[in-house]
Amino acid sequence: MNTGLRLRTALAGLLAAVSIAMLTVLASCASPQDIPGAMRIKGTIRHVNIEGGCWVVEVGDNVRTKQFYELIGKDLPEVSINDAVITVWIVLKPDVATTCQVGQVAEIVDVVDVEKPGK
Numbered sequence: 001m002n003t004g005l006r007l008r009t010a011l012a013g014l015l016a017a018v019s020i021a022m023l024t025v026l027a028s029c030a031s032p033q034d035i036p037g038a039m040r041i042k043g044t045i046r047h048v049n050i051e052g053g054c055w056v057v058e059v060g061d062n063v064r065t066k067q068f069y070e071l072i073g074k075d076l077p078e079v080s081i082n083d084a085v086i087t088v089w090i091v092l093k094p095d096v097a098t099t100c101q102v103g104q105v106a107e108i109v110d111v112v113d114v115e116k117p118g119k
Contacts, residue, residue: 032089032110040112041069042087045079054100055080057088068103072096075108087112 032038043059055076060066069090071079079086090106098105 035089035091035109037091038089038109039091040087040089041067042085043067043069045071045081045084045086047080047082048100048102050102051099054098054102056100056102057086069106070098070100070103071106071108072098073108075111078111079108079114081114081116083117085115087114 032040041057041059043057045055045057048054048056055071057069057071058066059069069092071088071090072093075088079088088108089110089112091109093105093107096105
């Protein structure tokens with residue numbers, strides 16, 4: 001077997017293995033509602049300038065029942081637009097403490113929508 005044929009055979013095998021691995025990963029990805037404790041919220045996000053700053057989403061219109069969630073997670077930069085209305089899936093993180101201490105700490109697990117202010 002010549003070197004060119006060996007290389008093509010090896011590359012074809014590698015491509016097949018990578019394709020199978022990618023399909024396995026994609027098939028195993030859970031949707032946000034399948035994550036234990038995940039909940040979907042919609043509210044207005046604001047930057048709070050306490051102890052270096054944090055991002056807090058305010059959910060609800062009623063002063064007595066309004067909820068506040070301090071957001072964390074890799075998707076935070078995607079929603080960090082002051083006064084935007086966001087819809088996200090979150091998981092509460094009661095074991096996490098922050099310097100801001102504003103509302104319940106919640107990790108973003110999926111961003112559904114970001115409505116920029118003025119839209």
